[in-house]
Amino acid sequence: MRLVVVGAAGRMGRMLVRAAEEDPACRVVGAVEQPGSLALGEDAGLLAGVGRLSVPITDDPIAAFRSADGVIDFTAPAATRLFAEAAAQAGLVHVIGTTGLSDADLQALRSTAARARIVRSGNMSLGVNLLAGLVRKVARTLGEDWDVEILEMHHRMKVDAPSGTALLLGEAAAEGRGIELRERSVRSRDGHTGKRGAGDIGFATLRGGTVVGEHSVIFAGAGERIELAHRAEDRAIFARGAVKAALWAREKPPGFYSMADVLGLSEL
Numbered sequence: 001m002r003l004v005v006v007g008a009a010g011r012m013g014r015m016l017v018r019a020a021e022e023d024p025a026c027r028v029v030g031a032v033e034q035p036g037s038l039a040l041g042e043d044a045g046l047l048a049g050v051g052r053l054s055v056p057i058t059d060d061p062i063a064a065f066r067s068a069d070g071v072i073d074f075t076a077p078a079a080t081r082l083f084a085e086a087a088a089q090a091g092l093v094h095v096i097g098t099t100g101l102s103d104a105d106l107q108a109l110r111s112t113a114a115r116a117r118i119v120r121s122g123n124m125s126l127g128v129n130l131l132a133g134l135v136r137k138v139a140r141t142l143g144e145d146w147d148v149e150i151l152e153m154h155h156r157m158k159v160d161a162p163s164g165t166a167l168l169l170g171e172a173a174a175e176g177r178g179i180e181l182r183e184r185s186v187r188s189r190d191g192h193t194g195k196r197g198a199g200d201i202g203f204a205t206l207r208g209g210t211v212v213g214e215h216s217v218i219f220a221g222a223g224e225r226i227e228l229a230h231r232a233e234d235r236a237i238f239a240r241g242a243v244k245a246a247l248w249a250r251e252k253p254p255g256f257y258s259m260a261d262v263l264g265l266s267e268l
C-alpha cells in the first residue's frame, strides 16, 4: 500500500514513516509538512532513522496524494479537516490519529466519510482499545454509586486536554452506563466546587517531562476501588496501529471507522 505521512517531521510522523517502512505490505511514497517548516526538502526516511527513502518532505499534499492509496495523519485539528477533504477527493484511505478535535470537526469528518474511508481514533494501540472494552463492561456492571474518574499524564509538549484517549475511555464508561458523556463529564475542578454529582464522569490531567501516555480509569465505590490502567512505553504502538488501520480500511467501503472496528473489539 502506498502511503503518505502528513506531519512527517513530528514526533508521531517520524514513528509513522518507520512503522510503514517496516511493514512489508507498505511503502512511504509521500511526506508532508506545512509551508515554512524547517523540515521541507529533507528526506523523510533519513529524518525517521530508516535510511534514505528518496521521499523529500513537501508542503504540497495534493501532489503527494496523487500517487498514493492512503494517508496517515497525526497533525492538528485544522490540518486534519483539510487533509480529509483532499484525501476524499483523491480516493485515499485516511487514518486520523489527531486529537483535540471539536464536535464540529468530528461532524465534518463524519459527513466526509459518507464518500470516503476514514479510520479515526484517539488511541491506535491494541492495549488502550482493549482497555476501553473492559471499562465499558465494568461500567455496565457497576451502578452509579461507583464514581468514575479518569486520570491521564502526558509529556510537556502536548497541546490538548483531556487527551483523546481519556475521552475515548470516558465514552466507553458512558456507553456502559447508557448515558451521554457530554451531559455528565466534569473536565476540571477548582475552588468551592460542591459535592461530586452522582453519575458524573470526572477527568484529571497531568503534564510533564517525556511521558509517552498514561491513563487510569478509577471506579471508586464505598469502601473499595477498582483501577484499570494503561501505560504506553513507546510511540511505536500507535504508529503500528495506524499502519494496520490503513491496510484494513483499504478493503472496506466508505465509512467512519474506529480502531475497535479494525481490531475486532467493537462488540466488547
Ligand SMILES: NC(=O)C1=CN([C@@H]2O[C@H](COP(=O)(O)OP(=O)(O)OC[C@H]3O[C@@H](n4cnc5c(N)ncnc54)[C@H](OP(=O)(O)O)[C@@H]3O)[C@@H](O)[C@H]2O)C=CC1
Pocket: 006, 007, 008, 009, 010, 011, 012, 013, 032, 033, 034, 035, 037, 074, 075, 076, 079, 096, 097, 098, 099, 100, 121, 122, 123, 124, 125, 164, 238
Ligand atoms: N491517536 C493516537 O494513537 C495518537 C495520537 N496522537 C496525536 O497526534 C497528534 C500529533 O502529535 P505529535 O506527533 O506528538 O505532535 P507534533 O507537534 O510533534 O507533530 C505534529 C506535526 O504535524 C505538523 N503539522 C501541523 N499542521 C500541519 C499542516 N497543515 N500540514 C502539514 N503538517 C502539519 C506539525 O508541524 P509544525 O510543528 O510546523 O506545527 C508537526 O510536525 C496530536 O494530536 C496527538 O495528540 C499522538 C500519539 C498517538
Ligand SMILES: O=C(O)C1=N[C@H](C(=O)O)C[C@H](O)C1
Pocket: 099, 122, 123, 154, 158, 162, 163, 164, 165, 166, 212, 213, 214, 232
Ligand atoms: O499527544 C500524545 O502524545 C498522545 N496523544 C494521544 C491522546 O491524546 O490520547 C494518544 C497518546 O496517549 C499520546
